[in-house]
Amino acid sequence: MKIIKFLFLLFFIASCSKKENHNYTFYYWKTNLKLDKEETKVLEQASTPYLYTRFFDVDKVGGKFQPVAVITKDKSFQTDKEIVPTVFITNPAMLNISAEEIQFLAKSIDHLIQKKAEEYHLKTGNEIQIDCDWTAGTRDDYFKFLKELKKVSGKEITCTLRLHQVKNKKQTGIPPVEKVYLMCYSTSSPLEKSDKNSILDVNILKSYLSKLEDYPIRNIEVALPIYSWGIITNHLEKHKLINALSKKDLENPNFKKISEYEAEIQKDGFYFGSYLNKGFRIKVEEISQNQLEDVIHFLEKKIPNFTIIYYQLDSKFVLNRKF
Known part of the structure; x- marks a missing residue:
């Protein structure tokens, strides 16, 4: 009887944890x-x-x-x-x-x-x-x-x-x-x-x-x-979006990582199709x-x-x- 109860309990736990x-x-x-x-x-x-x-x-x-x-x-x-x-x-x-x-x-x-x-x-x-x-x-x-x-x-x-x-x-x-x-x-x-x-x-x-x-x-x-994107913040704290960025896009020698999903641009230039200045920040959301x-x-x-x-x-x- 104890074995049957134990098996029933296992079945119940498995049923509750089963992913839909x-x-x-x-x-x-x-x-x-x-x-x-x-x-x-x-x-x-x-x-x-x-x-x-x-x-x-x-x-x-x-x-x-x-x-x-x-x-x-x-x-x-x-x-x-x-x-x-x-x-x-x-x-x-x-x-x-x-x-x-x-x-x-x-x-x-x-x-x-x-x-x-x-x-x-x-x-x-x-x-x-x-x-x-x-x-x-x-x-x-x-x-x-x-x-x-x-x-x-x-x-x-x-x-x-x-x-x-x-x-x-x-x-x-x-x-x-x-x-x-x-x-x-x-x-x-x-x-x-x-x-x-x-x-x-x-x-x-x-x-x-x-x-x-x-x-x-x-x-x-x-x-x-x-979907994902990058939020660009300029010196005036104004924002714009760049579509489809991911955190791997922050791996750039011209960027200084602030956190896992944020970086600061260290050199003016074209990045992701836009001209971005030194000091601009990028926050990736995915x-x-x-x-x-x-x-x-x-x-x-x-x-x-x-x-x-x-x-x-x-x-x-x-x-x-x-x-």
Whole structure:
């Protein structure tokens, strides 16, 4: 009897410690649709048959809606994945928008998505994803827009969900969709002086999502960051970003290491495509596998089974990653 109890205890412990396997895929966020060999290989290995592809942004310029950075396509962009059109809308574009403008915007976005899908022979399905950092001041009109886009397109409309929109759900409201994509990154601004990692600070994320299990929409997928950048600080404490830097880029005889992820430039010159002066500082922000696993383990306690969408598909970010 004792042996049976012991074996049961071992089985129980093993069951509790077993790592969940999550289906995964990627966001594709470049204006020119183009895949190199590494990106093609990684995408083929992704366990979910979708690729979330940004088609264009929408902003309001001079009082008129404008599509920005509309996609083009290179012949190298070949995939069997179903393309999920994703559109980013700036929050200011939703300010003081009229009912007529909501209808116009929904029809225009649906039309341009269809046009680009047909022009580039992209295999799209029944979903359109909208990405907008809506606020308490724009929520009502944004939600009306989501409903109108659903009516116009006849498709399932999904949207992204930022951390503050979970924490402050009473102010920002609950979007009228059946599925949301939780963006587990951008925990602070990279342009503010801080010792925290602005892409992902796990403690900040856990604080914002402490009540995630109470969020009314239960169909939640998870977007995780695999991108990196360098934050350049000049003599006036002004900042700019250089994409895709990693700590190995700090190994330069013209740099003086300040810490594992920071260095000070010792000689004027061109670095990473920009002219940087002596005395400028570089802080690299990248995400470790341990950080991602910490977030995944935390979320597993909060929400049902979820798919992971890594941001973003780029050979600079997918090399040497475990998916």
